[in-house]
Amino acid sequence: MSILDHLPILPILIPLITAAALIPINDRNRDMKGVISVLSSAVVFVVSLSLMYAAADQPEGMPLVYLLGNWSAPYGIVLVVDRLSAVMLVLSSLVALGAQTFSMARWHRQGFHYHSLFQFMAVGINGAFLTGDMFNLFVFFEIMLGASYGLLLHGSGPMRVKKGLHYIAINLAASSLFLIGVSLIYGATGTLNMADLALRIGQLNVENRMLMEAGAALLGIAFLVKAAMWPLGFWLPGAYAAASPPSAAFFAILTKVGAYILLRFSMLLFGAGAGPSAGFGLSVLLYGGLATILFGLIGVLASQALGRLAAYCIIVSSGTLLTAIGIADRAVIAGALLYLVTSTLAACALFLLIELVERARDAGADVLAVTMEAYGDSDDDQVETEVGVAVPGTMAVLGLCFVVTAMLLAGLPPFSGFLAKVSILHGLFGSGPPGAAINFQGLSGAQWAYVALLILSGLSTLIAMNRVGIRTFWISLEGTVPRIYMIEIAPILLLLGACAVLTLGAGSAISYLEATADALVRPQGYIESVLSVPRIASPRGD
Known part of the structure; x- marks a missing residue:
């Protein structure tokens, strides 16, 4: 085997080795530890890009399969890189790179072993994909959650401790x-390999099928908690708002881990080959996703603090993805995957931007702004309007980043957030030939509700971001200009630049994601590749 054949293990192995190597280094050398950690994340990003291109080159959507210990499936441990997992690897490594670079300015000095926790969390996320x-x-x-507990509490403070304890108890x-769900599924089927499960589920008798579905339901609840579906996602706004900015930015990918697993299980295990269990749980995802979008957009409109606003934007994006999974249509899933990538990058950028924006505001600015909004400002008539005031360069850059982030989250043209929502709507209304009539009558009531909530959630986000932007950049109550370092603004520009690349290369991105969705709804290639991949012969030919 060549070194290229070992690429699938590297997104797990590199952060694991880095995390272990950083622990014995004294925390007085935090800058050195930070440089090593950032370089590690950059290497993982390059490896993830290589895996994405390799997965795209596979014939008929067949995945890359890596046998750990050279033991064949279903008895051995296998790593599988298909188009979906490759996209998620690139996304998680890019988010990790941006958040870690931002933390180098000052946040990694607020506690011990910050970079090791960050790398361990990357191990868990990449391994799950x-x-x-x-x-x-x-x-x-569990590796991912254990590291996230430490990152949430990083920086101490009573609010972080309170919200962190809630987060730990719920998770x-x-x-x-x-664990109970996995045990039930193993007891009913005799296997835990996903490809093998996909073959066995359709052959189960009635008793074992009930046991398997009970286990799958418990698994679904666990993943829906992580995906923040209403009402299971009540913990998210407080926890994400209390976390330090780089930690909250990295947490933006955690809800997508839950959505990824639900999408994988729904298409692979409960597809057309699952017999009586086909489509298991899709209605829960459909209606639960709609309720989550509604809950999220109400929270977006009600939020005064930027941190909670960003957290509710995460909930809106989770609801959008869960509903798309519940619809289980190839074209809708392709658009939802583009939305997943765009919303995650934009939310990560917003969490990083919040701290920079908040430096220009007093602690009581939000309360004073709400008071002025409710009761008015009696001195308005006595203040002369100043015309032609110069905008400081720092505020101009922050304002521009804020506007682009708001447009991405709201789904406004011409950015990739708009293209993603158009792709979802295009999938809902049918993808007939050019000039064909739009299918308005083929949509169910739930799908019409999805259309309405997609539009309303974008409008709600635009209103809320507009309100916060006006208070911060237009009529700032204190007029101070924050001091921003290049190492802090560069990660935000990196994340927004990735969204710009998605916008400019939308045709190629949508084609790739359509092929990804096609492979998901037709999992035979995945199953055959995992179960038939040969072991590597030894040099002696054994």
Whole structure:
């Protein structure tokens, strides 16, 4: 085997080695540890891009399969890189690179072993995207959650401790459900390899099918907690708003881990080959996703603090993805995947931007702004309007980044957020030949509600971001100009630049994601590749 054949293990191995190597280094050398950690994330990003191109070159959407220990599936541990997992790897590594670079300015000095925690969390996230069996999914899930506990509490403070304890208790309960669900599925089917499960589920008798579906329901609850579906996502706004900015930015990918697993299980395990279990849980995802969007847009409109506003934007994006999974249409899923990438990058950029924006505001600015909004400002008539005031360069750059982020989250043209929503709507209304009539009558009531909520959620986000932007950049109550370092603004420009690349290369991106969705709804290639990949012969020919 060549070194290229070992690429699938590197997104797990590189951050794992980096995290372990950084622990014995004294925290007085935080800058050195930070440089090593950022370089590690950059290497993982390059490896992830290579895997994405390799997955795209596979014939008929067949995935790359890596046998750990050279043991064949379903008995051995396998890592599987298909188009979907490759996209998620690129997204998570880009978010990690941006958040870690931002933390180098000052946040990594607020506690111990920050970069090791960051790398361990990357191990869990990347492993969840790559693993081909449920047991190792549980292992990586726990690594991810354990590291996220430390990152949420990083920087101390009573609010972080309070919200962190809530977050830990809820996720420990979800992990217990995960373990019970996996045990039930194993007891009913005798396997935990996902490809093998996809073959066995359709052949189960009635008793074992009930046991398997009970286990799948418990698994679904655990993942819906992580995906923040209403009402299971009540913990998210407080936890994300309390976390330090780089940690909250990295947390933007966590809800997408839950959505990814639900999408994978829905298409692979409960597709057309699942017999009586085909489509299991899709109605819950459909209607739960609609309720989540509604809850999120109400929260967006009600939020005065930027941190909570960003957290509710995460909830809106989760609801949008869950509803698309519940519809289970190839074209809708392709548009939802583009939305997943864009919304995650934009939310990550917003969490990083919040701290820079807040430096220009007093602690009581939000309360004073709400008071002025409710009761008015009696001195308005006595203040002379100043014409032609110069905007400081720092505020101009921050304002421009804020506007672009708002347009991405709201789905306004010409950016990729708009293209993603158009792709979803195009999938809902049908993709007939050019000039064909739009299919308005073929939509169900739930799908019409999805259309309405897609539009309303964008409008709500635009109103809320507009309101905050006016208070911050237009009629700032204190007029101070924050001091911004290049190492802080560069990650935001990197994330927004990635969205610009998606916009300019929208045709190629949508084609790639359509092929990804096609492989998801037709999982035979995935199953055959995992179960038939040969072991590597030894040099002696054994």
